[in-house]
Amino acid sequence: MNAKDDIIIDVKNLRKVYTIGTERVIALAGIDMKIRRGEICCLFGPSGSGKSTLLNMLAGLEKPTTGEIAIGGARIDKMNETQLADFRRNHFGFVFQSYNLLPALTALENVEMPMIFRGVDKNIRKKQAVKMLQYVGLKDRIKHKPTQMSGGQQQRVGIARAFVAHPPVIFADEPTGNLDTHTTYEVMDMMSAMVKKRGSTMIIVTHDNEIAAYGDHIIKIRDGKILEESWPKQQIAAAE
Amino acid sequence: MSFLDILKMAGGNFLRRKARTLLTVAGVVIGTMAVVIMLSIGQGMEKGYIEQLQSWGSLTQIEVYPNYSGNEDEQTYLNEETVTTLEALDHVEVALPTTRQYGGLIMGRKINDLGINGIDITKLDYYDLELENGEPVTAEMFAENGYLIPYTSVFQFYNPKQGWSDENDPYIYDEETGERTLKELPFDITNPDEARVKMAFDMSYYWGGEGNKPKGYDVRCAGVMSSKAQGNFSYSLVMDMKTLDEMYKKYQKDNKIDTKESDKNKNKYDSLYVVVDDMNNVTDVQAEINSLGYQTWASAELLEDVQEQMGMIQAVLGGIGAVAFLVAAIGISNTMVMSTYERTREIGIMKVLGCKLSNIMTLFLTEAAIIGFAGGVFGIALSLGLSKIMNMLSDSGALAMFSMGEGIPISIIPIWLIVGGIVFSTLVGVISGFYPALRATKLSALDAIKNE
Ligand SMILES: Nc1ncnc2c1ncn2[C@@H]1O[C@H](COP(=O)(O)OP(=O)(O)OP(=O)(O)O)[C@@H](O)[C@H]1O
Ligand SMILES: [Mg+2]
Numbered sequence: 246m247n248a249k250d251d252i253i254i255d256v257k258n259l260r261k262v263y264t265i266g267t268e269r270v271i272a273l274a275g276i277d278m279k280i281r282r283g284e285i286c287c288l289f290g291p292s293g294s295g296k297s298t299l300l301n302m303l304a305g306l307e308k309p310t311t312g313e314i315a316i317g318g319a320r321i322d323k324m325n326e327t328q329l330a331d332f333r334r335n336h337f338g339f340v341f342q343s344y345n346l347l348p349a350l351t352a353l354e355n356v357e358m359p360m361i362f363r364g365v366d367k368n369i370r371k372k373q374a375v376k377m378l379q380y381v382g383l384k385d386r387i388k389h390k391p392t393q394m395s396g397g398q399q400q401r402v403g404i405a406r407a408f409v410a411h412p413p414v415i416f417a418d419e420p421t422g423n424l425d426t427h428t429t430y431e432v433m434d435m436m437s438a439m440v441k442k443r444g445s446t447m448i449i450v451t452h453d454n455e456i457a458a459y460g461d462h463i464i465k466i467r468d469g470k471i472l473e474e475s476w477p478k479q480q481i482a483a484a485e
Numbered sequence: 486m487s488f489l490d491i492l493k494m495a496g497g498n499f500l501r502r503k504a505r506t507l508l509t510v511a512g513v514v515i516g517t518m519a520v521v522i523m524l525s526i527g528q529g530m531e532k533g534y535i536e537q538l539q540s541w542g543s544l545t546q547i548e549v550y551p552n553y554s555g556n557e558d559e560q561t562y563l564n565e566e567t568v569t570t571l572e573a574l575d576h577v578e579v580a581l582p583t584t585r586q587y588g589g590l591i592m593g594r595k596i597n598d599l600g601i602n603g604i605d606i607t608k609l610d611y612y613d614l615e616l617e618n619g620e621p622v623t624a625e626m627f628a629e630n631g632y633l634i635p636y637t638s639v640f641q642f643y644n645p646k647q648g649w650s651d652e653n654d655p656y657i658y659d660e661e662t663g664e665r666t667l668k669e670l671p672f673d674i675t676n677p678d679e680a681r682v683k684m685a686f687d688m689s690y691y692w693g694g695e696g697n698k699p700k701g702y703d704v705r706c707a708g709v710m711s712s713k714a715q716g717n718f719s720y721s722l723v724m725d726m727k728t729l730d731e732m733y734k735k736y737q738k739d740n741k742i743d744t745k746e747s748d749k750n751k752n753k754y755d756s757l758y759v760v761v762d763d764m765n766n767v768t769d770v771q772a773e774i775n776s777l778g779y780q781t782w783a784s785a786e787l788l789e790d791v792q793e794q795m796g797m798i799q800a801v802l803g804g805i806g807a808v809a810f811l812v813a814a815i816g817i818s819n820t821m822v823m824s825t826y827e828r829t830r831e832i833g834i835m836k837v838l839g840c841k842l843s844n845i846m847t848l849f850l851t852e853a854a855i856i857g858f859a860g861g862v863f864g865i866a867l868s869l870g871l872s873k874i875m876n877m878l879s880d881s882g883a884l885a886m887f888s889m890g891e892g893i894p895i896s897i898i899p900i901w902l903i904v905g906g907i908v909f910s911t912l913v914g915v916i917s918g919f920y921p922a923l924r925a926t927k928l929s930a931l932d933a934i935k936n937e
Contacts, residue, residue, distance in 0.1 A: 301931060306837060306931050306934075307931055326842065330840065330842060332839075333838070334838065334839025334840070335839070345830075345834045345933075347831050347835075348831070349497055349498070349501055358835075359839070361487075362835075362840045362844070
């Protein structure tokens with residue numbers, strides 16, 4: 246397989262400048278990067294370095310000031326709100342630090358949500374959601390509301406929701422930020438296994454070395470710039 | 486996102502906030518009731534007026550008069566020719582002539598002053614004659630000098646030397662309530678053994694006038710007309726116009742009255758009614774008859790004025806109700822805006838996950854529409870109840886001062902008002918929900934997912 250041809254995310258000279266009153270905050274100061282299909286890519290860096298800003302822009306949640314973002318060849322920096330919503334619905338899954346489940350809905354309904362938005366038939370989506378919840382180990386919690394579950398359980402619902410519709414790209418901004426070490430490994434194992442099994446691509450934001458270790462591709466960011474890029478697993482594989 | 490899913494989601498949102506939803510719906514209920522009750526009172530008034538008009542004559546009838554211009558050339562008359570001409574007009578079903586004489590009935594020493602109407606018994610069905618005993622009026626009844634008498638007239642035989650007495654009053658009055666009830670007939674006037682009655686044309690002798698006692702002619706009472714009859718036939722006798730004419734000629738001959746003098750009046754009929762096929766054609770037919778040189782009057786003329794006035798009254802009443810509805814609409818808007826504040830995070834998450842903006846818009850509009858619809862349905866239900874209570878109170882006299890007449894309800898809620906009320910309140914819901922819905926679609930998805 247030609248690695249170059251299999252670039253799923255292609256970012257060129259991406260800049261993001263926030264203007265607050267007269268003050269200008271340069272969150273991203275020219276980012277160039279490529280992410281290959283099937284990669285787990287870690288955006289790694291200290292607080293305030295611009296990781297979340299970069300992820301949000303890749304996910305089409307925020308507009309770049311300048312620069313290009315192509316995902317699977319589609320220029321999302323040129324899309325309007327409606328097109329972006331369509332694109333996110335059909336191609337992206339999200340895992341959040343604070344889970345972001347809908348509090349009024351049960352675990353099952355939360356997992357069904359992306360498929361409801363896609364207009365998937367009721368029976369099919371229910372079956373699929375149950376299967377997904379079973380996979381993350383919450384089969385006996387499907388009727389529970391988010392407030393009736395622990396943080397780890399909520400995040401597993403979040404993972405089920407992110408993967409249920411088989412999106413090619415998963416975005417996760419500090420998915421384990423609110424979890425203890427043990428749960429962190431559980432959740433990370435679950436996610437990386439799923440990504441590998443499906444051949445999907447995952448972009449994960451973290452400032453935690455342990456989590457970065459799950460990455461195939463690690464992008465170190467500081468002050469809105471890429472400090473260093475590495476592919477540790479390839480190096481290990483090469484060394485062996 | 487299918488509409489069913491949106492509906493389910495909207496329902497879930499209501500269940501989460503029952504108290505606030507109920508209060509908002511209550512506002513719409515009150516608004517709906519205000520509008521519906523006000524308009525129903527307008528409907529009651531309109532019906533009352535129309536019934537009053539109908540009591541003055543059917544709304545499809547036109548009364549035709551000759552032209553009294555005084556100019557010999559333009560003078561028109563009511564005669565057989567007129568009937569033929571008018572019946573040839575479009576939309577005219579029939580022209581009903583009536584002749585009229587004044588006289589009365591004599592029964593022994595008692596007399597009864599009455600007008601006598603002669604009708605064309607070949608058109609009997611159109612004259613709207615009803616008998617008190619419910620039997621149909623037939624042409625045979627008018628044979629052998631047969632006549633019909635109004636119910637109340639049966640009571641009014643009196644001895645001219647003694648004048649009227651309580652016996653002559655067909656009603657009994659309740660001293661406490663003042664309500665009046667009709668008495669039973671005092672005797673069977675149709676039975677010649679019980680009542681020997683003759684007809685005369687000049688009663689002035691009995692009132693102390695000059696001349697001789699009038700000659701009575703043999704007549705036969707064929708029936709008593711309904712006590713519920715209205716108009717001309719509720720206080721005059723009815724005969725076949727041919728019989729009446731013959732009897733009157735005989736009277737003129739018997740009393741050596743100069744018939745040539747009376748022939749000068751070329752009006753063969755004393756009144757002529759034209760029956761039109763539909764109320765809406767009355768104005769056209771009337772104009773045509775006028776152009777033929779006759780004068781006309783139709784109670785439908787008043788109807789137009791009444792309808793115009795009623796339209797204004799309804800607008801004012803509806804306007805008063807609409808104020809309450811406006812408050813309800815603001816209530817819906819307020820509730821929905823509050824809801825967007827509370828659900829900022831949820832809406833944001835939905836947007837991040839790729840929910841269409843149009844789905845979010847529809848969700849909020851649907852929620853507002855449901856509030857409007859529910860308020861409309863309950864509002865109509867309560868209005869129907871309230872309307873019933875009002876009408877019961879009016880029947881029992883408590884609200885009689887507002888009533889248009891006996892038996893006419895104060896408040897009428899027709900089907901169109903029921904359907905219209907629900908459609909309107911739902912529509913107001915949707916309109917009130919528009920701004921909040923727009924607000925929801927404009928919420929930032931990013932703000933929602935940023936850690937709080
Ligand atoms: N909406 C905004 N308006 C102004 N400045 C912003 C905004 N969002 C982010 N920034 C700034 O951009 C910079 C990068 O922020 P960002 O959230 O991407 O950091 P981060 O790497 O995700 O940090 P953390 O690990 O703490 O989440 C910060 O200096 C931040 O203050
Ligand atoms: Mg961050």
